[in-house]
Amino acid sequence: MQYWLMKSEPSEYSIDHLKRDKVEHWDGVRNYQARNMMRDQMKKGDLAFLYHSNCDEIGIVGVMTVHKESYPDHTAFDPKDKHYDPKSDPDKPRWFMVDVKYKRKMKRVISLQELRETKGLEEMALVRKGNRLSVMPVSEDEWNLILTME
Numbered sequence: 001m002q003y004w005l006m007k008s009e010p011s012e013y014s015i016d017h018l019k020r021d022k023v024e025h026w027d028g029v030r031n032y033q034a035r036n037m038m039r040d041q042m043k044k045g046d047l048a049f050l051y052h053s054n055c056d057e058i059g060i061v062g063v064m065t066v067h068k069e070s071y072p073d074h075t076a077f078d079p080k081d082k083h084y085d086p087k088s089d090p091d092k093p094r095w096f097m098v099d100v101k102y103k104r105k106m107k108r109v110i111s112l113q114e115l116r117e118t119k120g121l122e123e124m125a126l127v128r129k130g131n132r133l134s135v136m137p138v139s140e141d142e143w144n145l146i147l148t149m150e
Contacts (some may be wrong), residue, residue, distance in 0.1 A: 002041065003138040004066075004098070005126055010055050015062035018050065018102045023067050027075045027097045028083040034135040039070040040098040041137075041141035048100065049138065049146070051126070052109075059111040060146065106124035107150040120145050 006026060008014065018024055029035050042150075043066060050062040072093035075083040088094040116127045125136040 002043065002046045003140060003143040004037075004042065004046060005051050005060070005135045005136050005138050006064075007051045007053045010061075010098040012051045014052065015050050015102075015105055016099065018064060019105065022103070023099055023101045024051040025073075025097050025099050027073050029073070029097065029134055030085070030095065031133060031135075032137045035049050035094075035096055037135050037137065038098050042066050042069060042071050042098050047103070047143070049143075050135075055086065057109050057111070058107040059114070061109055062105045062107055063103040064100040065103055066098050067101035070098050100142050107115070110146060114149065115146070118149065120147065 002017070013024070026038070029038060046066040048064050049060045050064055050067065052058060052061050056101065072090065073088075073095040075081040075091055076085040076088035076093065076095040077099075078084055079086075083095075085094060112126070115121050115124065121127055121142055124138065124142050125131050
């Protein structure tokens with residue numbers, strides 16, 4: 001099993017949306033490195049933190065599981081969708097997505113500031129300067145440490 005962190009703006013898709021929907025596709029990833037991780041490394045049953053970004057309370061808000069492994073991101077083919085990519089072709093897709101399933105909300109939001117200040121998380125991809133990926137791996141030690149912070 002692998003562990004992940006996936007960012008979302010709560011105005012677009014929040015932990016409450018996922019709790020309501022139970023299972024949802026994780027579309028719109030338009031960074032090649034993040035796409036490659038979703039496409040090549042994420043496996044059904046992997047655990048992921050849902051991280052709210054670009055909001056008043058930035059941080060880890062919930063836990064979800066990878067419910068379905070990668071498949072072509074259909075939003076890239078729809079000119080009416082905000083994630084449309086005219087260079088993506090259904091016969092040779094450029095972008096992929098996974099389905100995620102709600103597991104639970106965190107007991108409280110674990111803020112980015114807290115993560116940055118916690119010994120043992122210095123090497124976590126999220127807290128390193130310049131990391132803007134929307135999907136990133138989390139080590140098992142980092143995962144377990146974050147869970148103790150609840």
